[in-house]
Amino acid sequence: MIIKVCGMTRAEDVEFCDALGIDLLGFIFHLESPRNVTQDWVSAQKPNRALKTGVFVRQGVEEIQAIAAKAGLDLLQLHGGHTVEQCLALGPERVIKTMWPERYPTVERLAADMLLFAPACRAILLDSGKSGGGHGKSLAPKDLQRLQCPHPWYLAGGLGPHNLTVMKTTGAAGFDLNSGVESAPGIKDHEKIRHALQLLRGKP
Numbered sequence: 001m002i003i004k005v006c007g008m009t010r011a012e013d014v015e016f017c018d019a020l021g022i023d024l025l026g027f028i029f030h031l032e033s034p035r036n037v038t039q040d041w042v043s044a045q046k047p048n049r050a051l052k053t054g055v056f057v058r059q060g061v062e063e064i065q066a067i068a069a070k071a072g073l074d075l076l077q078l079h080g081g082h083t084v085e086q087c088l089a090l091g092p093e094r095v096i097k098t099m100w101p102e103r104y105p106t107v108e109r110l111a112a113d114m115l116l117f118a119p120a121c122r123a124i125l126l127d128s129g130k131s132g133g134g135h136g137k138s139l140a141p142k143d144l145q146r147l148q149c150p151h152p153w154y155l156a157g158g159l160g161p162h163n164l165t166v167m168k169t170t171g172a173a174g175f176d177l178n179s180g181v182e183s184a185p186g187i188k189d190h191e192k193i194r195h196a197l198q199l200l201r202g203k204p
């Protein structure tokens with residue numbers, strides 16, 4: 001199971017999550033987000049084990065490549081209207097493609113679109129709302145339990161200790177934590193992260 005904590009803005013949170021065994025750390029490159037960070041700051045973050053994941057909403061391929069090189073990113077989360085061709089150009093092995101189930105009339109239509117993107121990304125991230133992220137609202141677990149998709153998909157959207165037990169029943173291969181483990185936007189609550197990890201992996 002992959003666990004990502006998104007919206008890193010403080011070195012102490014990067015160090016805490018890395019030491020705790022979080023797999024992916026999300027760094028948001030989106031001016032409108034309260035969790036927006038700079039390339040220079042991300043470049044200075046050097047986790048031992050966790051992979052640095054850049055989150056992009058509006059940037060195109062060339063800009064993403066330039067930021068990835070400067071900030072030292074391992075993975076690229078495409079969180080806007082990016083196409084299959086853009087994912088392929090950036091390299092499927094390092095792309096996480098965000099999709100929004102609430103845009104689809106049925107879970108079958110969502111699964112069909114996920115299949116189209118599967119060869120172009122290492123995983124698909126399902127987020128709440130119809131665009132953007134950090135909404136703090138969760139998706140309905142009942143719909144996701146019916147989702148048939150052979151490609152790895154991660155679940156996002158308002159996840160935290162309060163709902164992870166039920167959200168685990170969706171069969172997601174990964175879980176993306178953000179506002180549900182914060183005390184304020186961009187300020188991670190270490191006890192909530194510890195508790196979330198315990199619920200997901202059963203570790204102390």
Ligand SMILES: O=C(O)c1ccccc1NCC(=O)[C@H](O)[C@H](O)COP(=O)(O)O
Nearest residue numbers: 006033133134135136156157158178179
């Ligand atoms: O978190 C943000 O501020 C954000 C803004 C714009 C685009 C993406 C953003 N976050 C990306 C993530 O991967 C979040 O973890 C995901 O949207 C879930 O957030 P939340 O609902 O707060 O758990």
